[in-house]
Amino acid sequence: MSIDQRKYPREPGNNRAAIVYAKPGDAPIMCTVADISEGGAGLTFVNIAEIPDMFELEIKGESDLRKCKVAWRAEPHRVGVQFV
Numbered sequence: 001m002s003i004d005q006r007k008y009p010r011e012p013g014n015n016r017a018a019i020v021y022a023k024p025g026d027a028p029i030m031c032t033v034a035d036i037s038e039g040g041a042g043l044t045f046v047n048i049a050e051i052p053d054m055f056e057l058e059i060k061g062e063s064d065l066r067k068c069k070v071a072w073r074a075e076p077h078r079v080g081v082q083f084v
Contacts, residue, residue, distance in 0.1 A: 017043065017059045019051070033059060040071065040082045048079050057081070
């Protein structure tokens with residue numbers, strides 16, 4: 001059994017989101033917010049191979065972009081990010 005060491009408790013999420021500005025001129029990379037907290041989120045992608053280590057995330061229904069740093073990757077679909 002693993003102990004959850006997160007600084008902030010995560011809430012379930014089911015929001016659509018997109019990585020914007022992954023590289024200049026690139027189309028947004030669509031994803032789903034699996035869970036979210038004040039400090040970070042778990043994201044689900046079709047494929048995580050092209051996900052950069054740092055990016056801006058646009059979550060549907062929110063007006064501001066969130067700057068993200070990848071904390072972990074779980075092939076082939078999950079990425080955990082820290083909001084910076």
